[in-house]
Amino acid sequence: MDSHDLVVVAGRRLPRVDEVLDGWFEVAAARAGRFGSRYVHIIESLRRNTAGGKRFRPRMVLAAYESLGGTDIDVAARVAAAYELLHTALIVHDDVIDRDFVRRGRPNVSGSYRDRATTAGIPLPLAEHRGMSVAVVAGDLALAGAYRLVDEAGADELTRGRLIEILDDAVSAAAAGEYADVDFSLHVEMPSVDDIVEMERLKTAWYSFEAPLQAGAVLAGAxxxxxxxxxxxxxxxxxxxxxxxxxxxxxxxxxxxxxxxxxxxxxxxxxxxxxxxxxxxxxxxxxxxxxxxxxxxxxxxxxxxxxxxxxxxxxxxxxxxxxxxxxxxxxxxxxxxxxxxxxxxxxxxxxxxxxx
Amino acid sequence: MDSHDLVVVAGRRLPRVDEVLDGWFEVAAARAGRFGSRYVHIIESLRRNTAGGKRFRPRMVLAAYESLGGTDIDVAARVAAAYELLHTALIVHDDVIDRDFVRRGRPNVSGSYRDRATTAGIPLPLAEHRGMSVAVVAGDLALAGAYRLVDEAGADELTRGRLIEILDDAVSAAAAGEYADVDFSLHVEMPSVDDIVEMERLKTAWYSFEAPLQAGAVLAGAxxxxxxxxxxxxxxxxxxxxxxxxxxxxxxxxxxxxxxxxxxxxxxxxxxxxxxxxxxxxxxxxxxxxxxxxxxxxxxxxxxxxxxxxxxxxxxxxxxxxxxxxxxxxxxxxxxxxxxxxxxxxxxxxxxxxxx
Missing domain, CATH: 1.10.600.10 (Farnesyl Diphosphate Synthase)
Incomplete structure (x- = not known):
């Protein structure tokens, strides 16, 4: 999903979201550094894949939160950033499933590691496999990051529990949608319009619209x-x-x-x-x-x-x-x-x- | 890693851990049911992959917790169960990376979906890809489950933050170790003994020993x-x-x-x-x-x-x-x-x- 025409929403607060994301990437890179210098590349690669997006899901969180009277922008920006990291995790893993090495005309996580491997003289099938392996790992890190950001957003105990519940439902919905999509692609018969609508709802609409809007509303005490x-x-x-x-x-x-x-x-x-x-x-x-x-x-x-x-x-x-x-x-x-x-x-x- | 000879540790409380895991799988299956009946299979498949293990990581959590004077078995069992789900997530994704379809002589998540697909007449390469796709998604669900279980363990605010930090470090270490392992496999030169020790520490020892022991100790207020x-x-x-x-x-x-x-x-x-x-x-x-x-x-x-x-x-x-x-x-x-x-x-x- 692209969203260049929806950037009208809640743009004023986005710099705060980017600050939170920057902070997360810096902590992740520092942690990675403790595990050896090579590994920092995974974080950099995730960061490149997260940079320059339209921050559509954060916009939904912030639009709901601020329009419902929420005023603690720090807390909201962390929850908003969590949905951006969730988006990164899901597209990185979706690209593994679709065997895609390019997104928006540039190498994605799999693609950049495939390219590093071929440059190092690794034959293509192995290099592709390496790219996909690194992308599996990178997606895991981004997914863990989403939970961490919600967890540490600074919401009170009850609200935090509800936010995690919403995030959990979104992850499960995306998994169910991905499962349905993989399933469709294996059968000769065309799925029905209803089946496709349901798949698209689960795979993308839920975590991109429903969940971030509801998270913003819960956070605002709606x-x-x-x-x-x-x-x-x-x-x-x-x-x-x-x-x-x-x-x-x-x-x-x-x-x-x-x-x-x-x-x-x-x-x-x-x-x-x-x-x-x-x-x-x-x-x-x-x-x-x-x-x-x-x-x-x-x-x-x-x-x-x-x-x-x-x-x-x-x-x-x-x-x-x-x-x-x-x-x-x-x-x-x-x-x-x-x-x-x-x-x-x-x-x-x-x-x-x-x-x- | 197998651990049939380490089952001497902390066995008494394991039934509580299994109860927590059963509870998580039941909630996950109920949620899955809302997304359509087919999708429940992913949860069942994860559950089969989690069943019958030696619960080695939960044993480490409980051994540290109880021996350090912890008495709230309900809280400890949830944190212990989180490490079992983390283990499930990591081996499911590791099998994707290693293109393995069997674990301990039985089909793993990828293997069971590959077999379902071939039974449905899907040719093998596509069926294998389907199996791996479902395993990517299934691992994500288990990873999310680990965070959820720690989050809702019932620890006080400060302890919860430290437990999430330990979990986060464990996930990052495993990612770094997996990255190093993939890297080794692509090069003709043999890595040094030190490099391999470091890789094994990051990939397995950290989340299997260090992190669960420290989580148990933190929870016990050590x-x-x-x-x-x-x-x-x-x-x-x-x-x-x-x-x-x-x-x-x-x-x-x-x-x-x-x-x-x-x-x-x-x-x-x-x-x-x-x-x-x-x-x-x-x-x-x-x-x-x-x-x-x-x-x-x-x-x-x-x-x-x-x-x-x-x-x-x-x-x-x-x-x-x-x-x-x-x-x-x-x-x-x-x-x-x-x-x-x-x-x-x-x-x-x-x-x-x-x-x-």
Missing amino acids: SLPTIDALGVFGRNIGIAYQIVDDVLGVFGEEGVTGKSSVGDLREGKRTVLIAHAATRPEWNTVRGLFGDPALDDDGAARLRDAIAASGARTFAELLAADYANRAWEALADGAVPASTRDELAPVVRAVLERTR | SLPTIDALGVFGRNIGIAYQIVDDVLGVFGEEGVTGKSSVGDLREGKRTVLIAHAATRPEWNTVRGLFGDPALDDDGAARLRDAIAASGARTFAELLAADYANRAWEALADGAVPASTRDELAPVVRAVLERTR
Whole structure:
């Protein structure tokens, strides 16, 4: 998930989050130094992978926290930073699972260690395996860091317990979503639209939207109905966001989205868009192109035309809008104060604009 | 590391640890159930991988805690269980890194999912990848569980912070050790004996001995000199244990150790034994056999003879005894009460007996 259009939210406090992350990386590097100098590279590699992100999950924590009246920015920044480290952990491990060595056009953790190994004369398969091994370890460190940051955020005992519970649920949801995703990729049959929506909710929306919003609300001392409403908001806007992301993955302009619009088709990524298209007669003529590692631009254009002609693009855009509307509804809940509605409304608008 | 001869320690309280682990697995399974029925399999698979172990790390926590006067068995059992879950997480991820699908003669997490996938008609390379993907996720859940258990152990605020610090250090040490181990395996040159001792300390001894002993001591409210002495004890006995384990991996009787004595030689496992042998002229004649995937019993016997003739076996056994003696010395420290010395002495004896 990319989020360059959601950077309108809660930006003012982000420097504090980066300070917390810097602090965590410095402590981790100092600890690593005690274990030998080579090992510091893992921390540096994690740090590079965390740098320059849009801090989308921290924004959700801070938006909920501050709009609900929270004033202890130090505590909130630590919880916010925990969700950024969780994100780092999950994408590093997701890249291992997807055998990806590149993220956003640059080598990821696996990629940089693969490259170090090939430079040292290690043959490619071994070098790739080394990259993935280091990434398994690096992801573990980031995951441990997320727990540590929540643990030491400085919240009172009861709040801390609830924050850890929310974090735990988010980790489990992401694991369940990853499991479902791996499962889909092994079967010839296309999963249903509902199965894909559920997978995307678990794998990404939960830890990216629901959990950080609820963590910010709990930290601000919000009431249960408010926390619940933010959960419903987060779930629905998160699903909407993922559906739009999948549509852009196929129909987005590369110059605007910054990523190839052939990649998802070439790797056979199972999305709402494709699940719907696969139920239509137009799919029969292009079925063989989908997931073909040798797919070229012409083939991709034929696939895109068939998907559009089948009505799947429109279906996916309407489905995203439907989830965005449910997110609006959750914001309209009486338990959500106007300040929070104002803070989060741009998120919905940003997602809806992406559907156009 | 196997530990069937160290089960003399702190066995009385282990049923409480198993109750805590059962509780964690039940909560995890209930949570998983909310995410869909299939996903419960990951928890079941983790549970199978955790069942039947010797609970060696929990024993260390409890031995330190009770012998230092701790009486709140519920708190101690939760911290002890955390170290068992950490062990599960690390071996599940270590198996991913080593591409192992079997542990102790039975399918591990990767292996059981690979087998499910092949049964469902998935071709082997894809099925193996699926198994490893699920194991990445499963290890994450166990690691998160370890943090959660320490967090909710019920220790006071200050103690909890110190316990999390010890856990964090253990995770980082294991990561650094795994990193070093991956690094060794990629190079043609044999690492030095010192490098291997350091790797084994970081990868296994720290989280298996040092950290659980110190956690038990901190929880019991021990003084810093006592905690330090137990750390020194744990480090040295842990290293001794690993060296003996490596000797047994090559010279142990399969009927006694329960594992093949060809496996380590066939996979080219770099140990103190081998690092020393490789510096001796006897190695030249057998060098080509070491790490040969096709190594047979005759070849293994030739390698064993050369290692023994080179003096490496004696060297490794003396080195283990030396570390065990340092462990004795740490126990003799005035800061270690007699009750703790009595509780831990059998550990040293068990390790020394293994050297014979």
